[in-house]
Amino acid sequence: MSVKTIYPRAGLKGEVRVPGDKSISHRSVMFGSIALGTTEITNFLQGADCLSTIHCFQKMGIEIEKKKEGLVVHGRGLYGLSAPKETLNVGNSGTTTRLLSGILAGQGFASVLSGDESLNSRPMGRIMTPLSRMGAHIESVGSNGCAPLKIEPGALHGISYQSPVASAQVKSAILLAGLYADGDTSVTEPALSRNHTELMLGGFGAEIVSVLHEDGSATAGVRPCKQLYGQRILVPGDISSAAYFIAAGLLSQGSELLICNVGINPTRAGILKVCEAMGGDITYVNCRDMGGEPTADILVRFSELRGTTVEGRMIPTLIDEIPIIAVMAACAKGTTVIKDAAELKVKETNRIDTVTENLKAMGCDATPTEDGMIIEGGKKLVGARIRSYLDHRIAMAFAVAGLLAEGETVIEDSQCVDVSYPEFFDTLSSLT
Ligand code: S3P
DSSP: OOEEEEOOOOOOEEEEEOOBOHHHHHHHHHHHHTSEEEEEEESOOOSHHHHHHHHHHHTTTOEEEEETTEEEEEEEOTTOOOOOSSOEEEETOHHHHHHHHHHHTTSSSOEEEEEOTTGGGSOOHHHHHHHHHTTOEEEETTSSSSSSEEEEOOOOOOOEEEOSSOOHHHHHHHHHHHHTSSSOEEEEESSOOOOHHHHHHHHTTOOEEEEEOTTSOEEEEEOOOSOOBOOEEEOOBOHHHHHHHHHHHHHSTTOEEEEEEEEOOTTTTHHHHHHHHTTOEEEEEEEEEETTEEEEEEEEEOOOOBOOEEOGGGGGGTGGGHHHHHHHHHHSBEEEEEOSOGGGGGSSSOHHHHHHHHHHHTTOEEEEETTEEEEEEOSOOBOOEEOOTTOHHHHHHHHHHHHHSBSOEEEETGGGGGGTOTTHHHHHHHOO
């Protein structure tokens, strides 16, 4: 087991450049592979999850070249994938599994997807139900609603699907299958989840419709597609990775950090609103557009934070940031309530449990609830042995907590950060 020891530190100064966005990196390889021609991707995230996506498409005959500044994908068109000779290994990646299932449902060959222990225990019924309704032949090999998944050829029909969850993975799987359907396909979700698929698929030439309804629900639709065409993709920095440094800069006394080149798409940027509601000093510099994705440099300065409530439609816009929001809450004055976030239970770990367990280990009064947690902030954290349970976001959130604690904090299985941010610990220790 790899461990990292974190010692308390204040006065963090400097500039941080976080790696490319994970969600956008996955999509750029997937869409590039099923587009005709070359897709050049700059600032691609070379994390383990995105490498799983690359390997799956290589196994289906797609040539993908690694370059210094990114990747070149030699796409073979909507029907250009070839049958994989072996099981496609999706590793730890839910995004690879669910989005790829949507693509595979439209192919004329059979395939099997399988991942690691955590991945193979996450719910896949949420994509199997709508894809089956479209005519896909998709089954859970162990009949437990989880991967391994077996997908066989089936003629796809357009559907209008009411998704019970606000999930970009579910929405994207359906839209991707919809490219191969014989009629229009739409997905309505209870709240708008990240919209990178809609933005990027549109750029590749798909006909996409997006509607935000008055009650906060959202519909995305796609027309059957004849062909997608290769694009140039510039991947902005990942706000989910920036989140650890935003929190470190706000929480650690005397700090001032500039986090450069961060994607701030409003469907992802809920953490920034939470920081502001908690009294965080945040300035946006150099706001710009990167291929349809709003991007900025973010300047954060040490601030006295206060507790807040995080709930409702905001949850899908910050779902991956809840572990680090919980750490901020533990250091803030007063109570923070996180609710409407039952989705936390089906992430890489049950993050309601793994967050509250580790906060308690550091002396914080944290109570798990059915759909979130309640955190009484303001008590000095004490260093502890943190169980990451191989969940990258738990490891990184509690490394930041370690900077603020008394004594030393040990992060178990720290290598799991490779999933989304291989250079995380180096960057953290480079801040003087
Ligand atoms: C992702 C969507 C989210 C998020 C995950 C990446 C994506 O999952 O938690 O890390 O790239 O579409 P859900 O769609 O299950 O909420």
